[in-house]
Amino acid sequence: MNRWRQFFAVRSAWVGVIFLCLLGLTSLCADLVASDLPVVLHRGGETYVLPALTRPLALQEHDNQSLRQEMSGDDWAWWPLCEFGPEQQPQLHEPPPHAPSARHWLGTDDRGRDVFSRIVHGSRASLLVGVCAVAIYVFIGALLGLLAGYSGGRADWIIARLIEVGLTFPVFFLVLIVMALVPQPSIFLIAVVIGVTGWPDIARLVRAEVLKLRTLDFVIAARLSGAPGRAIMLRHLLPNALSPLIVNATFGVGGAILLEAALSFLGFGTPPPTASWGEILGQAFENPHSWWLVLFPGLAIFATVVAVNLVGQRLHDLLYQRT
Numbered sequence: 001m002n003r004w005r006q007f008f009a010v011r012s013a014w015v016g017v018i019f020l021c022l023l024g025l026t027s028l029c030a031d032l033v034a035s036d037l038p039v040v041l042h043r044g045g046e047t048y049v050l051p052a053l054t055r056p057l058a059l060q061e062h063d064n065q066s067l068r069q070e071m072s073g074d075d076w077a078w079w080p081l082c083e084f085g086p087e088q089q090p091q092l093h094e095p096p097p098h099a100p101s102a103r104h105w106l107g108t109d110d111r112g113r114d115v116f117s118r119i120v121h122g123s124r125a126s127l128l129v130g131v132c133a134v135a136i137y138v139f140i141g142a143l144l145g146l147l148a149g150y151s152g153g154r155a156d157w158i159i160a161r162l163i164e165v166g167l168t169f170p171v172f173f174l175v176l177i178v179m180a181l182v183p184q185p186s187i188f189l190i191a192v193v194i195g196v197t198g199w200p201d202i203a204r205l206v207r208a209e210v211l212k213l214r215t216l217d218f219v220i221a222a223r224l225s226g227a228p229g230r231a232i233m234l235r236h237l238l239p240n241a242l243s244p245l246i247v248n249a250t251f252g253v254g255g256a257i258l259l260e261a262a263l264s265f266l267g268f269g270t271p272p273p274t275a276s277w278g279e280i281l282g283q284a285f286e287n288p289h290s291w292w293l294v295l296f297p298g299l300a301i302f303a304t305v306v307a308v309n310l311v312g313q314r315l316h317d318l319l320y321q322r323t
Contacts, residue, residue, distance in 0.1 A: 007318055016310030023304060027123040034117035036063045036085030038077040043067070045074075052085065063088060084114035086121040086275040097283075097290045107292040110283050115292060119300050121275040126304065129191045129260040130253040136195025138249050141202025145241075146233045148203070149210025159203065166200030172259060179268040187270055190263065194256050205248055209241040243319040250312035254305040261301050277301050 007013055032039050035052040037059060042048075044058075051059050062070075064083035071077065084090065084104070089112045096112040098104060106115040148159035171194075178193050179185050213219060214237065222232050263269030264278025265285075272279065277297040284293035 007314055010314055010317075012310045013314040016307040016314070019303065019307040020311065023123055023307075024127060026120060027127050030121045030124060032080060034082035034084065034086065034114070034120045035080045036083070036088040038064060038067065038079050040078040041067070041075075042077070043071065043075045063090075065090065082114060082117050082120070084117045086118045087113065087273045088117075089113055097287055097293065099290075100292055106296045107290070109280060109293060110287055110290075115280065115296055118275040118280055119277065119297060122277045122280065122297070123300070123304075125187050125264075125270045125274060125276045126257045126260060126301075128187055129194065130256040130308075132188070132191035133194035133198065133256040134249050134252045136192060137198035137252070138202055138245065140195070141199035141204075142206050142238065142241075142245060144199065145203040145206025146210055146238060149207040150214055150229065150233050150237060156207075159207070163200045163203050163207070166197075167204070169197070171197050172262065175259065176263065176266070176268060179263060185268065185271050187274070190260055190269060191256075194259055198252065198256075202245065202248060205244040206241050209244060210237050213237050213240055247312060247316045247319060250308065250315055254308035254312070257301065257304055257308070 008017075026033060031050060031052050037052040038048075040047070040049055041051055041059075046058070048054070048056055048059065059067075063085070064079065067077065082105070096108045097110050098108040098112075100107045104114050104116070106119065109115055109118065144159050144162070148156045148163075174197050175190075175193050178197075179190065182189060210233075219232060219236055222236055227235075260269055260276070261278035261281065264276040265282045267282060269278055270276035277300050280293055280297040284290060287293060
């Protein structure tokens with residue numbers, strides 16, 4: 001409890017945690033915030049809950065705008081904050097993209113889709129890739145680092161060489177090559193590729209920490225007591241090696257989000273028509289005068305990475321006893 005009080009003693013930690021919590025809540029409730037159909041609709045004696053997810057046959061040809069025009073009598077609806085879906089292309093009198101207006105708060109992209117809606121739904125892709133990729137490479141790196149540091153000998157030599165080889169490859173270009181060779185990329189595939197290529201840093205940190213810890217008295221006592229190697233690694237070494245692991249993983253989320261945005265910007269990331277912050281930025285390349293296609297997704301990426309780094313920096317200061 002004292003550690004948590006110290007963590008929140010710095011205002012920047014509060015800012016980072018609150019922003020990330022709001023972003024996570026927004027991504028989970030994206031269909032309540034921005035959708036082409038109401039959150040709840042009562043029409044013709046039928047009640048539909050989250051029709052944007054269930055897509056009932058009776059509403060296949062409708063959107064919020066057409067429903068508003070046809071509602072009468074006992075019909076009622078709970079409208080989302082933004083009444084446009086991320087893939088909805090409403091009829092426009094002029095060719096897109098359109099600048100921000102009262103109808104489209106953050107403007108439209110080059111297909112007429114609402115930018116605010118796509119940013120809201122794009123947060124799902126960014127957070128999913130960030131969290132899943134880090135979870136994958138933390139698991140791989142921690143496992144290999146534990147085995148190398150505790151076992152020593154030939155196992156340590158082999159894993160150390162694998163770490164050195166992995167560190168020589170630029171992660172971005174390696175991920176880019178893999179994604180270019182895949183015929184049908186997906187969000188989960190992006191997370192897996194980033195996770196599989198990002199483990200060497202974690203493995204190196206854990207190995208170094210375990211090499212230091214295995215010579216301490218409590219590990220030697222556990223060995224003399226006859227505890228199996230698996231128990232020593234999981235119960236004694238891993239919990240005491242969590243400090244660099246947690247800090248690196250926290251910063252890694254921001255790095256994975258940036259990497260996914262860069263891949264989507266180049267056209268090798270989240271497959272269309274799935275909303276992605278990097279994909280919106282990519283449209284700005286072909287529409288250089290559409291400043292809103294750069295500003296708003298860029299701010300979303302910037303704010304998210306800064307918030308993650310604020311939390312990571314505070315964790316680093318706290319776990320290493322620097323306030």
